[in-house]
Amino acid sequence: MSGLTVAAVLVLLFGVPWWTLVRGGNDWPGPVAVAATVVFAAALAGFPVLMAAGHGRRRSDPAARVADTLLGVVWVLFTWSVLSLALRAVLALAGVADPARARIVSAAVLAVSAVLLVTGYAAAMRVPRVRTVDVTLPRLGAGLDGLRVVLITDTHYGPLDRARWSAGVVEAMNELDADVVAHTGDIADGEVAQRREQAAPLRDVRARLAKVYVTGNHEYFSGAQRWVEHMAALGWEALHNRHVVVERGGSRLVVAGVDDRTAAGSGVPGHHTDHVAALRGADPELPVLLLAHQPQQVDGAVAHGVDLQLSGHTHGGQIWPFHYLVRLDQPVLAGLSRHGARTQLYTSRGTGFWGPPFRVFAPSEITLLRLHAGAASAA
Numbered sequence: 001m002s003g004l005t006v007a008a009v010l011v012l013l014f015g016v017p018w019w020t021l022v023r024g025g026n027d028w029p030g031p032v033a034v035a036a037t038v039v040f041a042a043a044l045a046g047f048p049v050l051m052a053a054g055h056g057r058r059r060s061d062p063a064a065r066v067a068d069t070l071l072g073v074v075w076v077l078f079t080w081s082v083l084s085l086a087l088r089a090v091l092a093l094a095g096v097a098d099p100a101r102a103r104i105v106s107a108a109v110l111a112v113s114a115v116l117l118v119t120g121y122a123a124a125m126r127v128p129r130v131r132t133v134d135v136t137l138p139r140l141g142a143g144l145d146g147l148r149v150v151l152i153t154d155t156h157y158g159p160l161d162r163a164r165w166s167a168g169v170v171e172a173m174n175e176l177d178a179d180v181v182a183h184t185g186d187i188a189d190g191e192v193a194q195r196r197e198q199a200a201p202l203r204d205v206r207a208r209l210a211k212v213y214v215t216g217n218h219e220y221f222s223g224a225q226r227w228v229e230h231m232a233a234l235g236w237e238a239l240h241n242r243h244v245v246v247e248r249g250g251s252r253l254v255v256a257g258v259d260d261r262t263a264a265g266s267g268v269p270g271h272h273t274d275h276v277a278a279l280r281g282a283d284p285e286l287p288v289l290l291l292a293h294q295p296q297q298v299d300g301a302v303a304h305g306v307d308l309q310l311s312g313h314t315h316g317g318q319i320w321p322f323h324y325l326v327r328l329d330q331p332v333l334a335g336l337s338r339h340g341a342r343t344q345l346y347t348s349r350g351t352g353f354w355g356p357p358f359r360v361f362a363p364s365e366i367t368l369l370r371l372h373a374g375a376a377s378a379a
Contacts, residue, residue, distance in 0.1 A: 006048075014044040017077035020084060021106045025098030043070060054159065059190060064159035072120070072356025075319055076113045084109050120319065120358035127168040128351055128364035130176065133336060135344060137307045139287040140373040143249020149289070150178040150207070151367040153312025154350035156218065157198035158189035160357060167201040169351060169366065174206050176368050180246060181207040183236070184312045185216025185260060185293035189354070191223045192230045203234040209246040211236045214257035216293040216313065218354070220266035239291055240270075241277040254282045257291040258300070273297065275304045289371075295332045295347045302340035308371075309345045316349030316362035323362065 018040040022033055047070055054064025084105045091101045140147075150173050157166065173181065183202075188195040205211055213236045219227045228238040237244055239257025246253050256278040264272035279288065287307040292300070294313045301309040316334045317323025323333055331339075332347045339345055349365050 010044060010047065013074055013078050014040055014047075017074065017081045017109075020081035020109055021077075024105070025102035026106055027099035027102070043074070047071070047074075055189075059194070061159040068159065068355040069357060072319060072358040073113075073117060075322070075356070076116055076120075076358070076360065077109065079321060080109045080112050080116075116360050117358060120360040123359040123363055124353045124357045125162075125165065126364075127165060127172055128366045130172065130368055131365040132368045132370065133346060134370050134372060135308060135336065135346065136372045136374055137287050137344075138374065139285075139307055140253070140371055141249075141251025141287075142373050143247075143251030144253055144371065145373040147179050147248070147253070147371040148177060149180045149182060149310075149369040149371060150176050151182050151184065151310050151346070151348055151369060152351040153184040153293075153310075153348045154186040154216065154315060154352055154354065155183070155199075156186055156189055156350075156352040156354045157195040158354075161198065162352070163198045163200070165352075166198050170201040170204050172366055174204070176366075178207045178368075179209045179248070180255060180289075181205050181211045182255075182291055182310055183213040183231075184291050184310055184348070185214050186218040186312065186350075186354070187213070187216070187227055187231070189218055189222060192226045196230075199230070199234070202231070202236070205235075209248065210244055210255055212239050212244065212255055212257060212291060213237070214239050214291040214293060215260050215263065215271070217260045217262040220260065220262055220268060220271070224263070224266065224268050224271055239278070241272075241274040243278055243282055243288075245282070245286070252283075252286050254279070254286045254288045255291075256282070256288055256306075258297065260293040261297055273300065275300045279304060295330045295345060298331065298339050298343065298345045301345070302343045306343050309343065310348070310369075311345060312348045312350050314347060314349070315354065315359075318350075318353060318360075318362050319356060319358055320361035 022036045050063045050067035053060045054067045088105050213231045215224050228240055232238045243254050243256035258273045258278050259271050261273050290301050290306040290309045292309055295311045298309050314326050314330055314333050317326050334347050334349045337345050348367050351364055
């Protein structure tokens with residue numbers, strides 16, 4: 001994206017709320033209009049500076065916290081400023097003239113935005129609720145019927161210190177009596193050295209058969225190989241284009257993982273998506289559970305006869321209506337879907353959040369998948 005395009009997007013993002021709340025027929029007293037304009041102008045000018053300082057080479061956590069929060073606030077204000085055009089039209093048809101009409105619209109935008117930001121912050125910061133999903137895999141052996149797979153993803157340990165939240169997530173996971181625990185990537189925004197304390201509770205996750213992890217795209221901004229090694233040190237099997245086999249009651253399941261689809265272009269030696277390597281040596285008669293960060297990687301799962309792929313990445317959109325943009329890039333936003341004759345895909349809305357500390361109409365989740373043997377249900 002060119003600098004001119006970025007500038008145009010930022011002007012639109014900040015300019016629409018400014019016009020709605022400050023201009024647009026409000027006829028505020030001069031000092032009020034000037035003060036509000038100065039606030040919007042300062043936010044517009046400071047935002048790219050803060051983003052560069054927070055997410056660039058310096059990785060200043062205080063700058064990132066301010067920039068991320070500002071991005072969430074302005075996105076919500078922009079969304080509801082655009083939607084307020086409908087209210088403006090209704091008031092005009094009802095004969096309400098400016099400045100009363102414009103001020104009613106401004107009050108409505110501020111009220112709705114404030115409610116969504118407060119509740120969205122609370123939703124982002126709480127330990128996610130458990131979402132239980134039953135999945136039937138026709139090739140699953142009877143001994144593995146009822147296998148409990150707990151999925152977390154997109155924890156995004158980052159500029160906000162969420163060590164206590166991380167411990168709460170682990171406590172909630174351990175109450176689910178998991179056979180297999182999976183983390184499908186985007187573990188953190190930052191190097192291991194920066195996020196070690198937040199990730200530390202993952203050492204205490206309990207699973208009877210396996211704890212498995214694959215990289216997401218954000219690992220490739222912050223030391224992917226170091227995160228692979230650190231997760232192994234915490235007792236997780238890092239499925240870096242490889243697999244393990246779990247067994248119960250005489251039945252076996254291949255649990256495989258592939259690197260994120262951005263890995264090949266990251267410059268990290270040896271990292272790329274490789275389904276062939278991940279399944280090399282696996283018995284082709286056994287069912288396969290595959291970890292792959294992005295739903296878009298499901299085409300490779302279909303091509304290699306995978307029974308169930310677990311993914312994250314989408315965050316369910318995180319802040320409505322951003323999910324419309326996510327769907328332009330990904331085949332699925334959230335939930336269980338079928339692809340090809342054999343492959344099913346479960347896409348989590350994510351356990352944490354990226355960037356803005358808000359979740360609006362896109363709740364986070366810890367997922368309990370109960371796998372069942374038998375005929376597959378309809379998609």
